Amino acid sequence: xxxxxxxxxxxxxxxxxxxxxxxxxxxxxxxxxxxxxxxxxxxxxxxxxxxxxxxxxxxxxxxxxxxxxxxxxxxxxxxxxxxxxxxxxxxxxxxxxxxxxxxxxxxxxxxxxxxxxxxxxxxxxxxxxxxxxxxxxxxxxxxxxxxxxxxxxxxxxxxxxxxxxxxxxxxxxxxxxxxxxxxxxxxxxxxxxxxxxxxxxxxxxxxxxxxxxxxxxxxxxxxxxxxxxxxxxxxxxxxxxxxxxxxxxxxxxxxxxxxxxxxxxxxxxxxxxxxxxxxxxxxxxxxxxxxxxxxxxxxxxxxxxxxxxxxxxxxxxxxxxxxxxxx
Amino acid sequence: xxxxxxxxxxxxxxxxxxxxxxxxxxxxxxxxxxxxxxxxxxxxxxxxxxxxxxxxxxxxxxxxxxxxxxxxxxxxxxxxxxxxxxxxxxxxxxxxxxxxxxxxxxxxxxxxxxxxxxxxxxxxxxxxxx
Numbered sequence: 001x002x003x004x005x006x007x008x009x010x011x012x013x014x015x016x017x018x019x020x021x022x023x024x025x026x027x028x029x030x031x032x033x034x035x036x037x038x039x040x041x042x043x044x045x046x047x048x049x050x051x052x053x054x055x056x057x058x059x060x061x062x063x064x065x066x067x068x069x070x071x072x073x074x075x076x077x078x079x080x081x082x083x084x085x086x087x088x089x090x091x092x093x094x095x096x097x098x099x100x101x102x103x104x105x106x107x108x109x110x111x112x113x114x115x116x117x118x119x120x121x122x123x124x125x126x127x128x129x130x131x132x133x134x135x136x137x138x139x140x141x142x143x144x145x146x147x148x149x150x151x152x153x154x155x156x157x158x159x160x161x162x163x164x165x166x167x168x169x170x171x172x173x174x175x176x177x178x179x180x181x182x183x184x185x186x187x188x189x190x191x192x193x194x195x196x197x198x199x200x201x202x203x204x205x206x207x208x209x210x211x212x213x214x215x216x217x218x219x220x221x222x223x224x225x226x227x228x229x230x231x232x233x234x235x236x237x238x239x240x241x242x243x244x245x246x247x248x249x250x251x252x253x254x255x256x257x258x259x260x261x262x263x264x265x266x267x268x269x270x271x272x273x274x275x276x277x278x279x280x281x282x283x284x285x286x287x288x289x290x291x292x293x294x295x296x297x298x299x300x301x302x303x304x305x306x307x308x309x310x311x312x313x314x315x316x317x318x319x320x321x322x323x324x325x326x327x
Numbered sequence: 328x329x330x331x332x333x334x335x336x337x338x339x340x341x342x343x344x345x346x347x348x349x350x351x352x353x354x355x356x357x358x359x360x361x362x363x364x365x366x367x368x369x370x371x372x373x374x375x376x377x378x379x380x381x382x383x384x385x386x387x388x389x390x391x392x393x394x395x396x397x398x399x400x401x402x403x404x405x406x407x408x409x410x411x412x413x414x415x416x417x418x419x420x421x422x423x424x425x426x427x428x429x430x431x432x433x434x435x436x437x438x439x440x441x442x443x444x445x446x447x448x449x450x451x452x453x454x455x456x457x
Contacts, residue, residue, distance in 0.1 A: 047343035047363075051335075054367060062423060100357055104364040105425060111432040112424020 030060050031073045034102070038077055041098050042091055050101045057102035067106045074099045120302055121233070128236055132190045139186040143179060150175045184209050188243070199235045200226050203242055203260055214250050216258065223263040230269060234323055237299045238262075238271050244292045245273035245319045252286065253277025253317055272320040279311045296321070332380040338370040341382045348384050349395050353455055362395060362453055365430045369399040369449060372427065377401035377446075387452060394435070394454035402446040 033056055041049035057070060078095065081087065153175065157168035187193075188209055194202035200222040207218035229235070242260055249255040255275035263270045280286050285293060293309075296319070300307045305323035328348065330341040345366040349359035366382060373380030380401035387396045424432065427449070431437040434451040441447050 046339075047346065048336075048339045050363075051339045051342055051367065054364065058425065062425070097356065097360075100360050101363075104360055105429075107361070108364065108368075108429035108433060109424045112428060115432065116424075 030056070030065060030069075031076060034073050035077050035080065038095065038098050042086075042094055045094065050098065053098055053102050054104060058105040061105050061109065067103070070102060070106070074102070117302075124233070124236075124302070128190070135186040135190040138182055138189075143182055143186075146175065146179050146182065150179070181213075184213065191239075194235060194239055198227070198229045199238055200262055202235075202239055203262065206239070206243065206246070207258075207260060210246055210250070216250055216255060218246065218258045218260065220260045221262070223261070225264050226262045228264065230264075230325070234269060234303060234325070237303055238269070238321065238323065241296050241299055241319075241321050242271065242273055244296050248292055249273065249275035249277055249317065253279065255316070267326065268322055268324050270320060270322045272318055274316065274318040276316045279313050279315045279317050281313055282309055282311050328384040330382050330384075332370045332373045332382055335374060338367060338374060341366050341370050341384075345384055345395070345397065348386070349453075352386055352393055352395055354395070354453075358453070358456075361433045362397075365433045365451060365453070366397055368426055368430045369397065369451075373399065373401050392454050392457060394452050396450065396452045397434075399449045399451075400446060 034053075037049060037052045037056060040046075041053065057065075060070065074095075081091065081095065150172065153168060153171055157165055157172070160168065188206055191202050191205055193205050200220070203222075204220045207220045210216070211218045230238075246258060246260075249258045253275055255277035257276055259272075259274045261270075261272045261274070297307055300321050300323065303323045304326075305321060308320040308322075309317070310320075311317040328344050330337055330344060332338060332341060342363045346359045346363040349362040350356075354362065366384075370380070370382060373382075378401075380399065383398040383400075385396050385398070387394045427439075430449075430451055434453045436450075436452040438450045439447065440450075
């Protein structure tokens with residue numbers, strides 16, 4: 001199967017601005033090849049011509065041509081036919097059939113994209129329910145076990161000579177600490193407050209916990225109207241994004257304070273996380289941040305949103321996620 | 328109806344026969360186009376990857392509907408050939424959903440049967456909408 005480059009934005013731009021070097025442009029542009037093969041099909045009506053049209057469109061798509069560009073090229077062909085006064089019903093029908101054939105790879109790809117989006121949503125749901133389960137296990141089972149250990153330790157402590165008792169008290173203190181951390185972690189991982197009360201209370205809860213754990217103040221501001229509930233997928237995604245951003249700010253940016261701001265518009269939700277840490281050169285993301293930021297980007301993209309990252313060395317970092325609300 | 332697929336010309340023959348049969352079974356023109364597309368992708372796979380392949384087309388019935396079945400069989404190194412695992416140089420693909428995954432989405436039923444060393448049989452069926 002022969003492969004030639006059929007389509008590139010650069011080539012079509014060059015053609016439209018400079019008028020084009022005729023030979024090269026003729027070979028290089030999809031429009032000309034489309035017209036050529038369409039001519040062949042109108043002349044012979046053969047499956048071979050249809051197949052050539054299909055392969056042309058298929059490769060153009062692989063090279064980045066969009067469905068609207070193909071429609072434009074088809075439209076140009078139609079105008080050309082009209083200019084040549086070739087408008088008989090039979091020709092127009094055949095032209096439509098040829099166009100449908102060329103759209104076929106796009107149809108295939110479109111179905112794939114829909115399926116992919118569905119799978120991604122499902123995967124996310126599975127992931128969240130797994131987190132819920134783990135948080136539940138940590139909270140209920142592990143905490144209970146620890147509590148039993150705690151009681152047993154206290155029991156033993158009461159029976160040992162007084163000079164050994166202080167060492168048991170130390171163990172008790174450590175156990176209490178582990179219990180508290182486990183409780184906090186399980187709450188943060190999948191806070192019931194997110195399901196029950198919504199995003200803003202969940203972020204406030206997260207901020208309190210993180211501040212308690214790290215000693216770094218985390219200030220949450222919700223603009224007017226942020227007390228309403230959003231679709232579950234959006235609430236969960238934003239919660240996870242803030243979690244990751246907080247983690248970055250504290251672990252990697254050495255922030256002294258972090259501010260979280262939430263704003264709801266009728267069609268858009270914006271959430272920003274700003275810190276006064278060391279910032280970085282936005283052109284070169286530090287490796288340590290890479291994975292977390294990729295995760296944040298993927299979450300935002302999956303919901304059709306956009307992500308802005310404003311940072312310079314020494315001037316802190318602001319991460320703003322905007323998610324459109326729609327169908 | 329059976330077509331041996333060795334070249335691009337055979338691919339065209341298979342497409343033509345598929346479109347014809349789909350039309351005879353009462354599929355609309357755009358559904359017939361999708362059937363032809365599925366055949367094109369299966370045949371393309373054979374031309375590019377396999378030494379020898381054949382495509383059989385047939386009408387199928389169950390109690391309430393009619394459809395068309397495509398059976399694509401290649402011999403030797405097919406998609407299941409042990410020496411042709413992805414790391415041995417399969418193109419990762421541009422993630423555009425063309426090729427076999429595309430065929431699966433265009434058809435209603437899709438099945439791949441591999442016999443190591445003997446080849447691959449792909450069976451795909453499209454039912455006529457009621």
